[in-house]
Amino acid sequence: MSPHPSPSHHPSPSNPSSARSGPLTGTVPPPTRRRMLLGAGALALGASALGCAPGSGTGSGTAEVRFWSLFQGGDGARLETMLDAVREQAPHLRVTPSTLAWGPPYYTKLAMASVGGRAPETAVMHMSRLPGYAPGGLLDPFDLDLLAEFGVTAADFVPDLWERGIHDGVTYAIPLDTHPVVLFHDTAMADRAGLLDTDGKLRPLDSPEAFLEASRAIAEVSGGSGITYGHVNDDSQGWRIFWKLYNQTGARLSLPQGGPAVVDEDEALRVFSFLAELMDGHTSEPNLTYQSALAGFSSGRAGMLICGEWELPYLLDSVENLGAAPFPTVFEQPGSYADSHAFVLPRQSDPDPERVRAAHEFVALMVRNSLTWGEAGHIPAYSPVTESAEYLALTPQSDYAPAGETPVLDPEVWFAGAGSQFHSDVSEALRTAVTGQGPEAAVEQLTRSLDSWAARTNPSEGVS
Incomplete structure (x- = not known):
């Protein structure tokens, strides 16, 4: 399995409880083409949109649901299993899935389809991308009363995650999962290094000193590296590990439009100093690529791996004694970098009520069938699934x-x-x-980059 290029996911906004139930309010106006360009974020647009021409129902008692996703490989296979379950449970839905290339091409085409009137009824979006789409009028809101008819309500989700799908008091995204960065480990090595508790689980590594000590101890057992992390050839890995540790310190980051960025430089230095000590070239290598970190752990040359849970299927096939745990609370507050795959309703210029209803039913069925998604490693967002006996029996997922x-x-x-x-x-x-x-220069570099991004103008601001 090739490494998953994703995640996701987080300070949570404060939204009124009334935003999570009742009739829809506060919908945004239809997007202009200029507004779409911004809604696509900082993407380089220009690719032609993919999509089907809009049409009406089939007239045969079925309702069509065109569905776009970016899931390939193992995730794509799990998705097909879920789609088969939906087709069996709701034969009146005619689901037409399309898989597009991951990353900027996907989000460019989704934005252009929303503007061009050729958008699918529903699509997958990373929750972290919602601020670039909902304000620009590229998405339609969910009708929460209609969703509740099909057994899905706000109460079924972790509040922080649910609220990230809300913009201006209206729900634009329904979470399918949370996919966090976790700590994988070889349980046999961890046991020999004295890192397991009496239940055979990884003991808390709840301070910088404990984390560093664990890396050194398991490196002695592996004969190679301790805690390994691949970041050199990956566009997100450096940010992921910094951002979660920075949040663990309790520090806040503000990126007001126009800048400057407000960052706690003392805490940022604390984070970079810890990472420099961890990846010191002795027990943990400082220059691993994503692929070399995976290979080092799966071959037994490293005892632990910081990585997204989306690599679980590959690691289960490669590591005989695989264990996993949430990323440790190294500093003061728990939390690990994550994103969420979520369902959205791309903007329809002339929505067909039958298809709108079908899209809501489809989304509800997909989250209710997300045990299959959990088997692939992702944490289902729908609480009735994660609290079920079937999910709790999955290891190491439940850990x-x-x-x-x-x-x-x-x-x-x-x-x-x-x-x-x-x-x-x-x-x-x-x-x-x-x-x-070194760490001091890293803080200066990060601050400059954050200032640069905060100073950029959101293309959708002031566009009517």
């Missing part, structure tokens, strides 16, 4: 499931999120910290 309760998503700004240029730019600071001029 890291608590990570879904404290996800750290990207800042809620138009330029952030999965597959963004922002991720690539701010990730450079980690390389400066561990293999360049």
Whole structure:
């Protein structure tokens, strides 16, 4: 299995409880083409949109639901299993799935389809990308009363995650999962290194000193590396590990439009200093690529791996004694970098009520059938699934499931999120910290990059 290029996901906004039930209010006006250009975030647009021409129902008692996703490989296979379940449970829905390329191409085409009147009834979006789409009028809101008819309500989700799908008091995204970065480990090595408790679970590594000590102890057992992390050739890995640790310190980051960024430089220095000590070239290597970190752990040359849970299927096939746990609370507050795959309703210029209803039923059925998604490693967002006996019997999924309760998503700004240029730019600071001029220079570099992004104009502002 090739490495998943994703995640996701986070300070949560404060939204009135009334926004999560009752009739729809506060919908945005239809997007102009200029507004769409911004809604697509900082993407380089120009690719032609993919999509089907809109049409009416089939007239045969079925309702069509065109569905776009970016799931390939193992995730794509799990998705097909879920789609088969939906077709069996709701034969009156004619589901037509389309799989598009991950990253900027997907989000460009989704934005252009929404503007061009050729959008599907529903699509998958990373929750972290919502601030670039909902304000620009590229999405239609969900009717929560209609969704509740099909057995799905706000009460079925972790509040912080549900609220990230709300913009201006209206719900635009229904979470399918949380996919956090977790700590994988070889349980046999961890046992020999004295890192397991009496139940055979990884003991808490709840301070910088405990984390570093664990890395050194398991490196002695592996004969190679301790805790390994691949970030060199990945556009997001540097940001992911910094952002979750920065949030664990309790520090806040503000990116007001026009800038400057407000960042706690003392806490940022604390984070980069810790990472430089961890990846010191002795027990943990400082210059691993994503692929080399995976290979080092799966071959037994490293005892632990910091990675997204989306690699679980590959690791289950590669590591005989695989264990996993939520990313440790290294600093003061729990939390791990995460994103969420969510369902959205791309903007329809002339929505067909029959198809709108069918799209709501489809989304509800997909989240209710997300045990299959959990088997692939993702943490289902729908609580009745994660609390079920079937999910709790999955290992090591149930061991890291608590990570879904404290996800750290990207800042809620138009330029952030999965597959963004922002991720690539701010990730450079980690390389400066561990293999360049050091942590102090990394803080300066990060601050400059954050200032630059905050100063950029959101293309959708002031566009009518």
